Amino acid sequence: MEWSALVQYVLTGITQGAIYALLAVGFNLVYSATGIINFAQGEFVMLGGMLAVTCYSFLHLPLWLSAILPIGVVMLVGAGIHQLAIRPLRHAHLVTLIMATVGLSVALRGLAKVLWGADSYPLPAFSNVDPVALAGASVDPQSLWVMGVAAVTGTALTLFFRYSLTGRAMTACAARPLAACLAGIRVERMNMWAFALAGGVGAIAGAVLAPIALPSFDVGTSLALKGFCAAILGGIGNNAGALLGGLLVGLLESLGAGYISSGYKDAIAFLVLLIVLVLRPQGLLNVTMRRDES
C-alpha cells in the first residue's frame, strides 16, 4: 500500500466530506425548525453552483462577487419556497410536506435544465496557485477553500444560534413552538428563516464546490442523498453530528473508490445509510414522532 495514495484519498475524502457536512447542516436547519426533511436541499447546492457560474461567465462579474451573490439569491429561493409551498400546507400531515419538497426538488431541477441546458459549466479556482505538496500527495488549493469555508460556515451558524436574538428565538421555536409563540415570537417567520439559511448554506457549498466538480442542472440529487446519509449518520438535527457524518461518508466514499473500485463509490454511502437505518431505525421514526408531541 502506497502512503502517498492513502494521503490523497484522505484529502479527497475530507474535501467531499466537508461538502456533505454542509448539506447535512442544511437538512438539520429545516428539520430542527419544522420536522421536515427538505429534499430540495441538493437543488440549493446546484443553484449555488449554477448561479456562480452564470455570474462569472455570462455576467462577467468578479469571481469573489460571483461566489457571494448566489448566497443571497438562494436564501431568497429558500424563503420563497417556505412562503409559497410550505406555509400554505402547514396544517397538512408531515409526510405531505416532505413529498412537497420532493416535488420542489424536481421542479427546481427542471427549471435549471430549461435555463442552463444539460451542460456542465466550469468556474475557476478561488486561488490561482499551484497545488501544495503534502506527504507525497498534492493538495488542491480549492480543497483548502472547501474545508475553510465549511469550518467558517459551521462556526458562524453556531455563534448565530447561541448568541443572536433571532438565533435564540429560532432555537426556542424548534424546541417549544407553543411557548415561543406565547413569548411573542412568530414561529412561521422563524421557519422561513430556517429555509432561507438552508438555502444560504446550500449556495455556499455549491459555489465553493463548483471549481472542483463542474455544476450541471442535475448535481443536486446525489449530493442530497449523500448529505442526507451524513445527517442521519450523525443524528438528524445535530450539527456536530453533521460534521462527523459528512466526513465519515466522504472518507468512506473516497477510500472505497481508491481501494475497492470507483464503481462502488456511490453505493458505499447508501450501504452506510442502510446499515444505520437497520441498526438505529429510531433515527427515521423521529421524523413522524416529533410533530405529534408539539
Add this chain to the structure above:
Amino acid sequence: MTAAHFLLRLQSIRVCYDHLEALKGVSLHLEAGEIVALVGANGAGKTTTLAAICGLLPLRGGEIQFQGRSLAGLRPDQIVQLGITQVPEGRMIFAEMPVVDNLRLGAYLRLRAGQRRAVAEDLERMLDLFPILRERKHVLAGNLSGGEQQMLALGRALMARPRLLILDEPTIGLAPRLASQILHTVAELREQGTTILLVEQNVLASLQIADRGYVLETGRVVLQGLSEELLRNRDVQRAYLGKDYEEV
C-alpha cells in the same frame, strides 16, 4: 359599569376542535387589578379558553376584547404586544437553554423593539424576585427542579411586562409548600399592579387568593361570583372541595 372598564372581556365565545365544540359560549371579564380564578374539572375547557384569548385558536362565535378593543384577527405576537402573556400548562421552559436565555426570550418583543437596557434591569429584578434562579442563572433550564422550572416560566412571562398575566395550572405537580409559595408570589404580583387570570385544579387554594371566580363545566360557565361566595356554595364544595353531603 360599562364595557370600557373591563381589562379583558369574553362575550359568549365558541371554539371548536374539528367537530367537538369545546367552548359553547363562554363569557367572563376581568377588571384591572383583579385576580380572577377559572376553575373546573379536567377537560372543562380552561386551557382552550386561554388559548383563544392568546390568539392560538380561532373563534367560531363571540368576541374577545382587551381594553375595549377587539382581538379578532390579531396574531399571537400582536396580542403579546398588547400586554397579555400566558404561562402555559406544563411550564414549557426552553430546556436546552440556560436560565438567563429563557428569561431574555420572555422579553423577545421588547428586545426587538430595542429596549435592551430596560430588559437588562428587569432581568436583575427577576433574579431578585426568584433568588433560586440567580443561583442557577447559567444552568440549563432542563436541569432545574419542577418548582424552579415553574418559577422560571413565571419569570419568563413577567419579562414581557404584561398587563394581564394568565397562568394555566401553575402549581400542578408541585409539593404543597412550593405550590403555596407560587400562589403567594402571584398574590404579590397583583399588589404590584398586574391583573391575573388564574386557572387551577386546586380550587380551594386559588379561590383563597382570587377576588372572583368562574366555574367552567363542559365548555360552559356554570357558576360565577366572589371567591367567598363560591367557597360557600354547596355545589362547589361537593364537586371541587371534596366535601360530601353530610358535611355540607
